[in-house]
Amino acid sequence: MKATNPRMSTPTQPIETKILFPWIWRKYLRKYLGIILIALAMMSIDGAALGALSYLIEPMFDDVLVTGDRGAVPMVGLMIFGLFLVRAFAGFGHKVLMARVGQKVNAALQYSLLAHMQRLDNQFFHTNAPGNLIERVRGDTEVTTTLWSQVLVTGGRDFVSIIALFAVAMSVDWLWTLIAFAAVPLLVFPVSLLQRLVRKSSRIAREEAAGIATKLDEIFHGITTIKLNRLEEREEGIFDRILHGFVRARLRSETTQAGIPAMVDIVAGAGFFGVLTYGGYQIIEGQKTVGEFMSFFTAIALLFEPLRRMGRVSGILQASMASIERLYMVFQEHPTIVSPAQPQPLPCPGGQADIVLDNVVMAYDDQPVLNGLSLTARAGQMTALVGPSGAGKSTIFNLLSRLVEPQQGQITLAGVPIEQMALEELRGQFSVVSQDSSLFDETLRDNILLGRTDVSDARLNEILDAAHVNDFLPKLPNGLDSRAGPRGSSLSGGQRQRVAIARALIQDAPILLLDEATSALDAKSEKVVQEALERLAKNRTTLVIAHRLATVREADNIIVMDKGRVVEQGTHDELLAQDGIYSGLYRLQFATEK
Known part of the structure; x- marks a missing residue:
């Protein structure tokens, strides 16, 4: 078989998430299912606490502040304090548990990646620079920790928060809720476009980071040659160009990620304007109470914040998937020089x-x-x-x-x-x-x-x-x-x-x-x-x-x-x-x- 040039290729199209997620789950996450379920339960408590808080706003205004019921003040106050206490313990618990899962998975990824690379053919290492491989083992796996520490934690907690707060808003007035979210469908296409741009720019940024690692490896291993040939300024110039390429790619990634929550803010502002205009007249006319409005207003205000975070997390998710994609590509490399199925022993020493x-x-x-x-x-x-x-x-x-x-x-x-x-x-x-x-x-x-x-x-x-x-x-x-x-x-x-x-x-x-x-x-x-x-x-x-x-x-x-x-x-x-x-x-x- 002819010796080939097995340089790791970059896919022209992103590998579908439906391929990457099952792979990462099956290989690394499934063994922590028990811990993840406990963490998800705590995320649900953390997220539901916001819904409960917005629900308590209505009796706090209508039964306590408006009517002046002094006896209800400590009861409502204790209930709100209890909510924050429960949320504090639940938030602390799920963050610690998911941090543990993240670090364990990150270490397992690094270990299995090195183990896999060591068994690839020597030609693989001749055509892939050490800095590039180091960046795969260290840089890309470190980036994936955001998947566990931010994406799963924020996504799990905020998803429950959104459901709970939406339920409270609907219970107050379904029409107000419809007005508040009327512009949300307009986000679907631009957010989808931005997510694709984030994935693409993040992949380029990871490749540029690999170029930095490769150049540093060359400089440090060739430092004697650099000094003897007075090449310091030359190498600094090359490194500066590589750095600028990385900065440009990283800025494109960060800019596209920032665009998603910004669009959510615009939609949120339009929704609040509609509700305040329509609901304000209903309160003036006595059709709605101040407590109902404040409960709804609190629920919607709290709801758009997790929506905003979810928008930001979707960008982080795409950046993480770009790194997981690069890791997945390494695992698709396989050695061609292997032991036969039935090895033949030597007939003599x-x-x-x-x-x-x-x-x-x-x-x-x-x-x-x-x-x-x-x-x-x-x-x-x-x-x-x-x-x-x-x-x-x-x-x-x-x-x-x-x-x-x-x-x-x-x-x-x-x-x-x-x-x-x-x-x-x-x-x-x-x-x-x-x-x-x-x-x-x-x-x-x-x-x-x-x-x-x-x-x-x-x-x-x-x-x-x-x-x-x-x-x-x-x-x-x-x-x-x-x-x-x-x-x-x-x-x-x-x-x-x-x-x-x-x-x-x-x-x-x-x-x-x-x-x-x-x-x-x-x-x-x-x-x-x-x-x-x-x-x-x-x-x-x-x-x-x-x-x-x-x-x-x-x-x-x-x-x-x-x-x-x-x-x-x-x-x-x-x-x-x-x-x-x-x-x-x-x-x-x-x-x-x-």
Whole structure:
């Protein structure tokens, strides 16, 4: 299968809410159904309290203030106080419960998103910048918290409030209610249009935010290059342009969101004008009491406020859905390199297995890398891969561990096609030491053990000696428990390589892959690391990529590659005798070093 470019695409049309909501409910919210139901009950109490308050306004005016019934004053006052007390506890309760649900769901989203991403093909990470992926895991999931903390809380409470207040208004006078809401249907089309604009502008804003994260990642990882080439002002200018793009997109989103409650205010004003004009004459003529009017007026006044919030929440909902849409798109990505349904085990230990590549063709997009490559690495021997940059040497390592797959040809281990092996078993056959070994910002102990707990202190110390890690540990503030720093920045290049070798010794895999493991080191460090590598390679099948031919002179077989093919192979002496490409490379390096 041809290597593809799986960059996450942005849908040309928004993914329908009826798809996104069931997905988020089924995957993350359903397990909190009990808590959500309790919170909804509290929201109902909170919302209904407003209806009860507006209902109590009528007896407060007609039975207490107008008639002057002193005995009713404390009773009505206590009832209103009780309403506020109940509402306070209910409001506090549902906000705390939904905040708990929101944080739990947010954490679950981040965890499952990372877990899913880690299992995607390597090509996915080559075509999607780290900053973009970080923004998905952190930024988009954080935005979705507004869905629980504002949309569900405000929506649930205000929906009940609207029903309760509408019922009170209808009980006072249905015609007044009809007048107050006569202009509401006019909101349907413009609000629908604004919601679509909010969704679109919010999606663009999230993409711009991903651009910010990507640029920051590039700047911080390339800070040395920036300083040495005096690129500070250039990078600041690029970052400023990206920021302005984000600000423009965010302002468009905020503006469209603000438009929805503003339109509700206009409709509310028109409704109040109509009721005051019509109802005022009825009160003057004695057809309605002041208490009835004040009860209705309070209900309508309180009703338009939750309507206004619901309008604002609809905008927030669309902004949240834009982020959920981006998360959903990540989960629609699936790995193509997976274990077979019925894996085939190796017929022998990995250290006794020959590695065979037969007529392998590999290309990234339309760029050919390997062109019918065939080679064999014998079990227990050292096989060196040499040749100019771009010959396809590193691609071979990626193919062996199935980080990528060829378009044609077959790769076998002990006669078993590697695509028929379980991925975990296949990758467990290899230890890799490269020129830029990745270290985590953890202690050296953690970087070497990588979670293993079955290594005794005595065995660990043997490995530290063999990898020459013990040579520099006394110089570190906390010895083996010193932190390596981001990407191992607290260590020198030679120290990082020795930690990587210790890690490989701990893994004790039968096949060793060395990719330019000493190319970036000074002569003194190279000598120490080369000695450690020789210990590591002992009694293992070893494949070595090297530009410095002096480091592979003792290899059992040296394979010379050019343009994705094997052009020469043999021992060091045999290749020198052929007087071909290898001989020319060796003489050139020898003359340069001399």
